[in-house]
Amino acid sequence: MRREAPKSLADYTPLLFPGLMLVVFFVVPFSTMIAVSFFKRNPSGFYTPDFVIDNYARFLTAFFGGVLGFSLLLAVLVAVCCVAIAFPFTYLLTKRPRRVQTLWLVGLLSVLSLSEVIIGFAWSTLFSQTAGITNLFVAIGLMDKPVALLPTFGAVLAGMVYQALPYTILVLYPALVRLDPTLLEAARTLGASPVRAFFNVVTPALRNTIVATLIMVFVFALGSYLLPQILGRPRHWTLSVLITDQAIYQSNMPFAAAMAVFLVLISLALVGLTLLVGRKENAL
């Protein structure tokens, strides 16, 4: 089918509705937030319209900078862990019979129906000293006595990877299913062991998919704010936790807005950088 460029104004009408939705539900609230981020806080009330950059200046202190750094690091780690686990898993899943694949995918979809709160408390029970998984290890003689595995950074990471993993698998699945299986067979006839062929052929052939998935999980993990509070110490709290704290408990809307804008800008910059690096490597 040949696609023709739209010529008249009438050709653009199908775009009208989504465009309107985008303006009402994204452009307007986001612009309001940007505007509020320059307002002045009124300690007795809410905020007064103004143009100050105090909110941004305050953000550039060591404390908030540290939280931002931690949030980004956590999101990157979650993304890398998810893809590292999900990619080989999904690859092996696509080699199984159709029925087995469907069962696994239904199971994964059902995990998506769990809310973040349920996931958080389930993991906090699992990592607890009294009822946790370590009791099991003691029972089979792996440990001497049960210990609490939370609140720790590892617990936060485990919970967030668990939450993001189904999304990762569902995004990777279509690309891996469509992968030509003879690519791997060709590598094997040329003398590559199955594992080596996987890293030499399957991974590079799906590089764009992997990069896209990394970005998706990264953005997803950046917004997480419940799991760090349930499974971690205050120093494991992400920027999203601080934004909520400022906006709801400290009633400092301008500062919360400034932090949110900053987070969006940094994420966009990182995503852009990833894409840029990806394109450069492609050109080689």
Added chain:
Amino acid sequence: MSGLDINAITKTFGNFTAVDKVRLNVPHGTFVCLLGPSGCGKTTLLRMIAGLEEPTSGAIVLDGDDITPLPTHKRNLGMVFQSLALFPHLSVGDNIAYALRIRGASKEEQKKRVEELLALIHLPGFADRPVAKLSGGQRQRVAIARALALSPKLFLLDEPLSALDAKLREAMQVELRQLQQRLGITTIVVTHDQREAMTMADLVVVMGHGRILQAAPPIEIYRKPADAFVADFIGITNLLPAEIDSAGRTTILGTAIPGLAMPVGVAKASVSIRPEDVHLGEAGGRAITGQVTFVRDLGGTIETFVEVGGTSIIAVATPRERPNVSVGATVGVTLPPESCVVLGP
């Protein structure tokens, strides 16, 4: 013992037997075509030789060594896939050098071998091109060069030319055969195209329902098909019913064919005769009388369809011996007994 020995190899998928106790000896340097309709087990047989499919029973012996338990990557073979399976993220040169890279060959060694192979497939200077920018025929050649990079003992091709258009396919058949003869490499090609098999092979193996129906040089398969299936699958043929009449003569469609002997004790059989062996002439005499129903004049050859008592006989002639016939005419069909092959009933 030199060459490839396939020893009673069987492959079953559940209840379905894809390959049934196949035995085949391929002497070193032979070009073999596995020929058959889809689902006859030819691709499964090739994949078992490559180690991509595990046989249910039987053994594959290469130059005296049992390679059945060896995984694919230790078998020292080159394979060209139907999809070609060129690595999309690598250049032409890197695709060809992949096997050498796996073996840890030095950069210079890889470069030298790539240049050799590119010269062999008539694509010099293509090393740095991305695979996506090649034409169908070029991709085909690159896949062949990649498979030959390590000078393997066995060269396997699975429907290698099916993606090409008819003209290019015929040219590649000749080229592939010449390449194989120059290198003297044992080659096995899976195909469903009998012309392709006739062009390239030293040995054509016709398969059906997981079994080998006939394994012989192409011209022998064409001249002396083992059964009706082979006769029908290889080229165009006339399959006609033959009977012994009350006088003890062999008859075809009610007309006695002197000189055509039936096997002892057989009263009814099928006879295969190639269209180019069927002669058309004046009606009467010893000829079978029939009516011309259609004439297809292709320029190079003329096919005449003659109906005899409900059975259609095809005769092919060259323009030089042009039979003077037209649709509706009554003609005499002569079947030379030496060209008739008596098949089973």
